Amino acid sequence: MLLLPAATWADPWQDYRRAGELEAGDPATAEGLYRSAAVAFEASGDLKNAGLAWQKIFHLRDRQ
Structure with a gap:
C-alpha cells in the first residue's frame, strides 16, 4: 500500500479561506494557516498562489 505524504492530501485553499475568516x-x-497554504502551494509548483498567501502574511505582520 502506497501512502502519500500528508501535504499531498491537504487542500491549501481550505487553509487559505479559513485564515481569511480568522x-x-x-x-x-490566520498567519499559521496562510503559511501552511503557502508551503502546500509551493510544493505543488503553484507559485502564483503561494505568493498570494505570503502576501497575506506580510499584510498581517504589517498591521501588528
Whole structure:
C-alpha cells in the first residue's frame, strides 16, 4: 500500500479561506494557516498562489 505524504492530501485553499475568516479575530492562527497554504502551494509548483498567501502574511505582520 502506497501512502502519500500528508501535504499531498491537504487542500491549501481550505487553509487559505479559513485564515481569511480568522484574520480580524485571531491573526496568529490566520498567519499559521496562510503559511501552511503557502508551503502546500509551493510544493505543488503553484507559485502564483503561494505568493498570494505570503502576501497575506506580510499584510498581517504589517498591521501588528
